[in-house]
Amino acid sequence: MTTKKGEFHIVFNWIYILIAGGMILLFFVGIAIKQKAVSEENLQTEIVQLFDSLFTSAGVSEKTKNFIDVSALRDYVFRFECEKGIDYFGIKGNAFQQEEDVVPLFSPEEIQTTQFITWSVPFSKPFKAADLLLVTSNDVRYVFVGDDILTQQALELTTGLTVDSVVDLASLTAEKYSHTRIVDFGGLLVRNGVEVPSSFRTIDEGAISAVTVSLDGRVFYFFNKNDVWKQHSASPLLISSLGEDFPSELLAAFIVQDESRYACSMTKAYKRLKLVTTLYKAKVEDVVNYYTGRPEPTFQTECLGKLTTYAPNIRELLNSLDRAIGSCMDDSTRCGLVSDAAQKLDQHYRDYKEEGCISLY
Amino acid sequence: MTKRGQIHISETVAVLFIFFILVVFGIVFYARFQQTSLQHKENEFLATKAIETTTKVLFLPELACTKSGAETEDNCFDLAKLRHVNNLFTQERLYYFSLLSYATITVQQVYPPGGEPFVIYNEKKIAVPGDGTPSPTVNKEPTYFVVVLRDDLTENSVPRYYFGILTVEVYS
Numbered sequence: 001m002t003t004k005k006g007e008f009h010i011v012f013n014w015i016y017i018l019i020a021g022g023m024i025l026l027f028f029v030g031i032a033i034k035q036k037a038v039s040e041e042n043l044q045t046e047i048v049q050l051f052d053s054l055f056t057s058a059g060v061s062e063k064t065k066n067f068i069d070v071s072a073l074r075d076y077v078f079r080f081e082c083e084k085g086i087d088y089f090g091i092k093g094n095a096f097q098q099e100e101d102v103v104p105l106f107s108p109e110e111i112q113t114t115q116f117i118t119w120s121v122p123f124s125k126p127f128k129a130a131d132l133l134l135v136t137s138n139d140v141r142y143v144f145v146g147d148d149i150l151t152q153q154a155l156e157l158t159t160g161l162t163v164d165s166v167v168d169l170a171s172l173t174a175e176k177y178s179h180t181r182i183v184d185f186g187g188l189l190v191r192n193g194v195e196v197p198s199s200f201r202t203i204d205e206g207a208i209s210a211v212t213v214s215l216d217g218r219v220f221y222f223f224n225k226n227d228v229w230k231q232h233s234a235s236p237l238l239i240s241s242l243g244e245d246f247p248s249e250l251l252a253a254f255i256v257q258d259e260s261r262y263a264c265s266m267t268k269a270y271k272r273l274k275l276v277t278t279l280y281k282a283k284v285e286d287v288v289n290y291y292t293g294r295p296e297p298t299f300q301t302e303c304l305g306k307l308t309t310y311a312p313n314i315r316e317l318l319n320s321l322d323r324a325i326g327s328c329m330d331d332s333t334r335c336g337l338v339s340d341a342a343q344k345l346d347q348h349y350r351d352y353k354e355e356g357c358i359s360l361y
Numbered sequence: 362m363t364k365r366g367q368i369h370i371s372e373t374v375a376v377l378f379i380f381f382i383l384v385v386f387g388i389v390f391y392a393r394f395q396q397t398s399l400q401h402k403e404n405e406f407l408a409t410k411a412i413e414t415t416t417k418v419l420f421l422p423e424l425a426c427t428k429s430g431a432e433t434e435d436n437c438f439d440l441a442k443l444r445h446v447n448n449l450f451t452q453e454r455l456y457y458f459s460l461l462s463y464a465t466i467t468v469q470q471v472y473p474p475g476g477e478p479f480v481i482y483n484e485k486k487i488a489v490p491g492d493g494t495p496s497p498t499v500n501k502e503p504t505y506f507v508v509v510l511r512d513d514l515t516e517n518s519v520p521r522y523y524f525g526i527l528t529v530e531v532y533s
Contacts, residue, residue, distance in 0.1 A: 053409065057416060060417065102456070102460045127427055128422050128427055271456070275449060279423055279442050279449060282441075283439075283441040286445075287441075294516070358514060359518070359520065
């Protein structure tokens with residue numbers, strides 16, 4: 001038979017066991033929760049690092065589109081930013097961001113998708129200096145407005161992306177895509193203060209944006225503000241050489257969020273161009289020395305002239321290009337000078353090559 | 362204290378002793394597992410880095426042969442660029458470090474046999490031990506790739522092509 005003291009002892013023991021057990025249980029539950037959060041963060045960091053590797057390989061696969069299935073990551077929102085000429089990307093809500101300070105990366109601000117599309121396009125002024133890496137998704141719909149040659153070229157180049165082509169915006173419907181970007185060649189239908197297509201008025205303002213391209217290469221960005229188009233910035237992007245070839249910078253301009261993101265990422269392309277130009281200047285001096293050492297009265301005299309003495313000559317034009325890149329890097333509104341300098345150089349290089357001279361690029 | 366009480370205390374001490382032994386075993390096992398896993402991850406990271414760096418080097422516009430500007434010739438390096446690229450990489454050390462990180466990159470002409478190899482980039486990772494003397498790191502992963510070397514400086518302006526080996530050693 002148990003005494004009163006014994007009964008109290010048993011009850012106390014049980015209370016003690018319950019409290020101690022509860023605390024131990026809480027401790028392990030706490031560890032498990034913390035571990036889960038850490039694992040989640042590690043997983044997100046690993047995903048971002050994996051994307052960095054994917055972007056590296058995509059960045060060098062010239063003129064290639066890569067379709068990356070990320071169905072398992074459809075809940076994550078990937079965020080892309082650019083600051084002071086450095087691109088950052090990561091998962092929204094996670095502090096870890098991967099830095100990209102060499103490859104110029106162009107993308108919408110946020111991507112949540114089941115399929116990433118990466119596309120590398122060469123940046124040549126006039127020689128290849130970098131690859132522009134365009135990142136978008138199958139969930140972004142591009143609508144090309146126009147029926148001119150530029151529209152046709154854009155349609156051919158963007159095969160694989162979600163692209164529609166229309167001649168007017170009245171028939172445009174808001175479909176299941178997370179974002180619709182209208183690209184108005186000519187800039188006649190999308191203008192400041194004009195109403196956005198009626199089907200987009202009932203949905204989120206951020207679900208639609210527009211880019212207009214004029215024939216002289218001026219690009220403006222428009223966003224939906226209270227169901228009317230609002231021009232993002234008064235000063236346009238200037239993309240020169242809308243001539244025979246479709247400029248890769250224009251493709252980047254379609255994809256990128258807005259003009260400030262474009263200018264930020266392009267800083268890297270111009271920096272690289274400046275470095276590569278230094279090498280071509282050194283190569284020109286090698287070729288000059290080669291010709292100077294062989295002064296036979298053949299086509300070499302003409303080549304040497306075109307390289308160094310004629311006005312203008314390739315050496316001089318390379319220096320002009322170098323200076324133009326310098327001004328562009330100081331002030332992005334002066335980047336049109338780079339295209340002009342590159343065109344002049346290329347023109348003279350063609351004449352030089354016609355003489356059967358040594359290749360420079 | 363009764364004999365029963367003494368047995369009870371001895372029992373508790375024994376249980377606690379075994380419990381702590383098990384905990385120590387667990388910690389040791391976990392630490393060893395983590396160490397192996399970390400080493401494995403480091404090796405994996407180094408291998409990935411080696412492949413990534415080699416890929417980047419193969420497509421560097423600073424080295425690649427071009428065909429009329431925009432087009433590049435695959436796995437081909439321009440000899441004229443190779444002669445000068447080391448100067449550029451040295452002058453712009455920080456820029457190229459962020460691209461290529463710790464690595465040594467050399468190109469050797471093998472057919473017809475060339476002279477000294479071109480050391481185009483050399484950023485060895487060094488550990489600084491207690492006495493401050495730098496010592497070379499032990500973890501490195503070399504990769505080799507056959508490339509074509511194009512020489513444009515020819516009498517008839519028709520480029521000549523040679524074979525070469527690109528060696529990329531990355532450090533961790």
